[in-house]
Amino acid sequence: MKTKGNKLVNILKEKCPHCGKGDVFYKKQSFFSLPKMKDDCDVCNYHFDREPGYFLGAMYVSYGLAVFQGIATFILCRLFIPQLDTLFVVLAVCGVMTVFSMRNYRWSRVAYMYIFPN
Ligand SMILES: [Zn+2]
Structure with missing residues (x-):
């Protein structure tokens, strides 16, 4: 499935890198807790956490x-x-x-998934 819409807009809206529709993070969270990521996309069932340590590289995106x-x-x-x-x-x-x-923190993880989808 090809991503729908503009990738930059999808990253800023924190949408799934596979379908561009499903949300990557849960909406309602405590103000003081770290944002909680969903395991899979609600729309296309794309698994976000590809492997253990996958999001280590997102630190570099966050730093940038x-x-x-x-x-x-x-x-x-x-x-x-x-x-x-x-x-x-x-x-x-x-x-x-x-x-x-x-x-x-949120944008870097979503951007990292767009940069390295598999
Ligand atoms: Zn999806």
Whole structure:
């Protein structure tokens, strides 16, 4: 089955890499717990966790996302608030990385499945 829709949009919406319709993560979760991944796609029954340790590589994707967001925050701070002290720029970068950490965890796993589907 070919993935439906734009892959980047599907990654951002956390959709199955096989059918592009089923959700990869459970919707309702506690705010303080790590996002829980489904074992299989609800629509096409695609098994997400291919093998033990499969998602180890998603750490590199998560790292790349965090670095990108940090650099983007730094550039935006320097462009729009040039008089801002360097300490506050660093705090802003750390804040953005913290706020996006759980989202990056989810996006990195889904993106990793799109990069290495089998
Ligand atoms: Zn699916």
